[in-house]
Every structure is written in structure tokens, then in C-alpha cells.
Amino acid sequence: MYILPAVTILVLLTLVPSVFLYYVSITDYELGQLWSTHKLIGFRNYHRLLSGRDFEFWPSVRISITFMLLATSIETVLGFAIALLLNQEFRFKSLVFGCLLMPITITPSIVGQMWKLMYNAEYGVLNYFTERLLGVKVAWLGPELAFLSTLMVDVWQWTPFVALIIYAGLRSIPSEPFEAALVDGANTVQSFWYITLPLIRPLLMLAVIFRSMDSLKLFDVPFVLTQGGPGSATELLSLHVYRLGFAQTGWVARAAATAVLLLVMIISLSRLLVRHIREGGSTV
Amino acid sequence: MNSRSWTKVKRFLSALALVAVSVIAVFPFVYMVIVSLKPRVLTYDPSVWVFSPTFENYIAIFRQRNLLHFARNSFIVVLGTTLLSLALGSLAAYGFARFSFKKSESLAFWILSLRMLPPMATVIPFFIVARLLGILDTHIVLILAYMTFNIPFSIWMMRGFFEEIPREIEEAALVDGCSHWQVFLRILLPLSAPGLTATAIFCVIQSWNEFAFALFLTGVNARTLPTTVTFFLSVTGVIWGEMAAVGVVTALPVIIFAMLVQKHMIRGLTFGAVKQ
Numbered sequence: 001m002y003i004l005p006a007v008t009i010l011v012l013l014t015l016v017p018s019v020f021l022y023y024v025s026i027t028d029y030e031l032g033q034l035w036s037t038h039k040l041i042g043f044r045n046y047h048r049l050l051s052g053r054d055f056e057f058w059p060s061v062r063i064s065i066t067f068m069l070l071a072t073s074i075e076t077v078l079g080f081a082i083a084l085l086l087n088q089e090f091r092f093k094s095l096v097f098g099c100l101l102m103p104i105t106i107t108p109s110i111v112g113q114m115w116k117l118m119y120n121a122e123y124g125v126l127n128y129f130t131e132r133l134l135g136v137k138v139a140w141l142g143p144e145l146a147f148l149s150t151l152m153v154d155v156w157q158w159t160p161f162v163a164l165i166i167y168a169g170l171r172s173i174p175s176e177p178f179e180a181a182l183v184d185g186a187n188t189v190q191s192f193w194y195i196t197l198p199l200i201r202p203l204l205m206l207a208v209i210f211r212s213m214d215s216l217k218l219f220d221v222p223f224v225l226t227q228g229g230p231g232s233a234t235e236l237l238s239l240h241v242y243r244l245g246f247a248q249t250g251w252v253a254r255a256a257a258t259a260v261l262l263l264v265m266i267i268s269l270s271r272l273l274v275r276h277i278r279e280g281g282s283t284v
Numbered sequence: 285m286n287s288r289s290w291t292k293v294k295r296f297l298s299a300l301a302l303v304a305v306s307v308i309a310v311f312p313f314v315y316m317v318i319v320s321l322k323p324r325v326l327t328y329d330p331s332v333w334v335f336s337p338t339f340e341n342y343i344a345i346f347r348q349r350n351l352l353h354f355a356r357n358s359f360i361v362v363l364g365t366t367l368l369s370l371a372l373g374s375l376a377a378y379g380f381a382r383f384s385f386k387k388s389e390s391l392a393f394w395i396l397s398l399r400m401l402p403p404m405a406t407v408i409p410f411f412i413v414a415r416l417l418g419i420l421d422t423h424i425v426l427i428l429a430y431m432t433f434n435i436p437f438s439i440w441m442m443r444g445f446f447e448e449i450p451r452e453i454e455e456a457a458l459v460d461g462c463s464h465w466q467v468f469l470r471i472l473l474p475l476s477a478p479g480l481t482a483t484a485i486f487c488v489i490q491s492w493n494e495f496a497f498a499l500f501l502t503g504v505n506a507r508t509l510p511t512t513v514t515f516f517l518s519v520t521g522v523i524w525g526e527m528a529a530v531g532v533v534t535a536l537p538v539i540i541f542a543m544l545v546q547k548h549m550i551r552g553l554t555f556g557a558v559k560q
Contacts, residue, residue, distance in 0.1 A: 006375065006376035006439060010431075014398055021409045035415075095306070096305070099305075099307075100306070104549075105539060109510040109513045113316075117528065124330065216402075219495070223499075259402070
């Protein structure tokens with residue numbers, strides 16, 4: 001009836017390609033080869049990845065997961081702090097909100113480019129500041145720091161997102177529990193720990209799940225900023241898929257197998273999200 | 285220190301923190317605007333902050349780099365995908381909001397989970413199939429690809445907006461002899477016009493910003509604005525001024541649109557999960 005057209009198109013546009021992706025991942029197809037000449041080779045692509053014969057796969061998984069854990073936890077803590085700051089009366093509040101929306105909405109590839117300008121070792125504005133203030137120039141995108149620099153961009157971009165969600169939660173907490181706690185002689189730390197935190201938990205979880213899934217599949221910003229380099233210091237899984245399938249080698253089938261594994265990781269995370277929303281903890 | 289001056293200090297510190305947060309949030313973009321307006325000779329000198337602005341970089345990107353072509357592509361793709369997704373999405377949202385059937389929740393959550401698809405996983409099959417069909421590097425392939433995230437988004441957003449409208453209005457209309465179609469077209473859609481607009485603007489922002497599909501599925505003909513950054517990736521002796529100007533032209537429309545939907549921002553960012 002009403003749902004049918006949309007669902008049909010979604011099935012055609014997502015389910016069919018997914019099945020096709022699984023299929024491609026068990027072939028030997030390469031870029032530039034005629035499609036009709038591909039052969040089925042079973043699970044050899046997967047075996048190759050998981051056994052570590054593809055020696056760049058596991059490091060890339062490690063980079064992706066480290067990135068996800070660090071980005072999510074830093075953004076959650078900072079976002080919470082900013083939300084607490086926002087949750088008081090002050091002038092120019094809407095101006096501050098406007099500022100916070102900037103990082104979230106600016107085109108991600110442009111974000112990458114913007115930061116590339118700022119990180120530049122010779123002419124970048126960040127090194128202009130560090131040289132002025134500390135007298136040193138920093139190799140932001142050098143082998144040691146590239147990973148942290150990429151992480152910093154993600155933190156800059158998405159901390160406001162976490163802050164806004166948590167702020168929405170803080171606004172919805174009634175004041176009665178705090179008054180009761182005050183009467184009972186609770187201090188600020190106690191009422192934060194025993195009232196604010198439990199009441200805000202559903203939204204906090206929502207923010208955490210969104211951030212962990214999105215940082216796991218991140219592609220555009222590091223693609224523009226570092227292209228996975230230098231070496232493979234910032235080669236997140238998405239970038240690894242890109243390099244296998246499109247950049248130098250054109251091993252589409254092996255890239256597909258890697259993409260399937262990335263998909264599995266993300267699907268398991270999204271299960272968490274769905275279960276969480278279903279429990280109804282997130283209608284504020 | 286007595287408690288009143290302590291409160292003052294606290295207020296001062298939190299104001300300071302808020303200013304710092306706001307400045308950090310806008311600085312990169314402001315800096316890009318500055319670089320884009322600098323005369324060529326000053327581009328590589330970060331110590332110069334005061335100069336007479338020039339538009340030579342903007343003129344250059346439109347004249348020599350043909351930015352208008354990419355802007356036109358972006359515009360066509362965004363318009364196409366937004367209109368189609370909104371039509372299909374709000375229709376389905378009506379179904380989800382007003383009729384419950386077996387497995388309707390599971391279906392709704394399958395649709396939600398489509399948001400999580402990593403672009404790199406979808407782009408490979410899209411690329412191969414599009415090549416077989418001969419529609420690589422066309423507007424159609426991008427319009428279709430963007431529907432994979434815009435339809436789920438529209439469904440979840442509009443479902444929320446529809447559910448906020450009291451059922452009594454529709455029931456009255458049904459009693460008066462309206463069909464469900466008429467209820468949907470004449471009552472529900474007009475009543476949820478603000479929500480529809482907000483949803484549309486979010487679709488516009490998401491599609492305008494999309495990068496991975498645009499990069500792999502298009503070449504020259506249908507290439508959109510965000511992927512023009514790749515022109516500056518491999519060039520040695522990068523032209524910063526033009527690079528920054530392209531960035532400003534690409535990002536500015538989105539920033540303006542975002543300000544328009546500020547009120548619904550959290551709702552949009554969380555797929556309608558947080559209703560504020």
C-alpha cells in the first residue's frame with residue numbers, strides 16, 4: 001500500500017547491492033577485467049584477509065578500532081562538558097549554538113581540506129601559532145602525529161553533535177529530584193552522579209552509538225586530509241577498501257571481502273542502536 | 285574567598301570557556317574565508333591578518349576551473365534525490381504512522397539500519413552494476429545512490445511528525461467520507477508542512493555534502509562540488525587561494541541551510557530519535 005513503493009526501491013537499492021557485494025567478494029574480479037570473465041573462488045579472499053597473509057588488513061582494523069574508541073570517548077567527555085556549560089542562562093545563547101552547528105554541517109570533504117591548510121608544516125596557521133607561542137614547528141601530518149591530527153579533526157567536527165544531544169537531555173530533566181536531593185543534603189557531585197547521569201543515560205548511549213558507528217565507517221575526511229598516509233599511519237578500513245579496490249591495484253573482489261567484514265562490524269554495532277531505541281529510552 | 289565572589293569567578297570561567305568553544309568551532313572556516321580573499325602574494329604568509337581583500341581566486345575558479353558546471357551537477361542531483369525521497373518517504377511514513385501490521389516494526393528498523401551502511405560497502409556493487417548498465421558518470425546513478433540514505437531518513441523523520449498530529453482530525457475527515465489518500469494529501473501533508481520542509485532541508489544538506497559515492501560513480505560529466513577537492517590533492521605547488529575559494533563556495537550554501545533548520549537540528553541528526 002503506502003509503504004510498498006519506498007520499500008521496493010530500498011530493497012532494490014540496498015539489499016540487491018549487498019547480495020551482489022557478497023557475491024563479488026567470493027570471485028577473483030579485478031578492475032578493468034571484463035565482467036563476464038570472472039571466476040568463483042570461494043572463500044579464498046576471506047581466508048587471505050583473516051589469516052594475515054594480506055598483511056595490511058589487521059593493522060588497518062586496529063587503526064580503525066583505535067580511532068573509533070578514542071574518538072567516541074573523547075567526544076563524549078568533551079561533549080558532556082560543553083552540554084553542562086550550555087545548560088545555564090547566558091546572553092548570546094543562540095549565537096553560541098550557531099557556532100556549534102558549523103563543524104557538524106560543513107561539507108566533510110571541505111573540512112578535510114580546511115584542516116589540511118591549517119596543518120601545513122611550512123605555511124599553516126597552526127604552526128604559525130605554535131612557533132609564536134612555543135617557538136616550535138610541529139609536523140602535524142608527519143608519521144608520528146598524522147593519526148592524532150586526524151583524530152583531532154573528528155573531535156572538532158563531532159563534539160558539538162554529542163554536546164547538542166546531551167544538552168537536549170539535560171533540558172528535559174525535571175527539577176524536583178534535585179530539590180529533593182538538596183533537602184536531603186546531597187552535594188553537587190552526588191546529585192550529578194546519582195540523578196543527572198542515570199536520567200541522561202539513554203541519550204548518552206544514543207550519542208555514543210551514533211559516534212562509534214560513524215567513526216568506524218569514516219572515509220571522506222581522512223581521504224582528503226591524509227589519503228591514509230604517511231605510509232599507512234591513518235589507513236582506516238574504508239581507506240583500505242578504497243586502496244585495494246580502486247587506487248593502485250584494482251583488486252575489486254578483495255576490496256569487497258574487506259568491505260563485507262567492515263559491514264559485519266557495523267551491523268553488530270547497529271543492532272545495539274536498534275535495541276536501544278526500541279526500548280523506548282530515547283523519546284525526549 | 286567568600287561564596288559570592290566564588291560565584292562570580294565561576295561565571296567568568298564558564299563564559300570564557302563558552303567563548304573559547306565558539307571560537308574554536310568557527311575558526312577553521314573563518315580562516316578558509318580569509319585565505320580565499322588574500323591576494324596571491326600573501327597566500328603563504330600566515331602572519332598577515334590585515335590586507336585588502338581580493339576576489340581574484342573566486343573569479344579564477346569560475347573561469348578556469350569551471351566550477352559552475354560542478355555546482356549545476358550538485359544542484360540537479362540534490363533536487364532529484366530530495367524530491368523523490370520525500371515523496372516516497374512521506375508516503376511510507378504515513379503507512380508506518382497510521383497502520384500497524386505484522387512485522388511493521390521490524391521493517392521500520394531494517395529501514396533505520398540502512399543509515400549505518402558504510403558507503404565503501406555500497407559503492408563497490410553500485411560501481412560494477414552501474415558500469416554494466418552504462419550509467420556511470422550520470423546524474424541518475426547519484427540520485428539513486430543518495431536515495432539509499434534519503435528515503436530511510438525521510439521515513440523516520442516524517443513518521444515522527446505525522447505521529448504528532450492528533451488522529452481525531454483524520455478520523456473526522458474519514459467519517460465525512462474522505463479516502464485515506466485524501467486524508468494524506470489534503471490534511472496530513474499540509475499540517476506537517478514545517479516538518480516536511482525541515483526534512484527536505486536535511487536531505488539537501490546530506491546529499492550536497494556526500495563524497496564517497498560522488499567520487500567513485502562519476503568522472504567528469506556528473507561530478508559534484510565536494511569532489512572537486514580532489515583536483516587539489518595531487519597537484520604539486522598547490523594553489524591555496526583557489527582551494528580555499530572552492531571550499532567556501534561548496535560549504536556556504538550548507539551553512540545557510542543549516543541555520544534555517546537550527547530548531548530541528550538535533551532531531552535531524554539523530555534520525556528523529558530525539559524529539560526536541
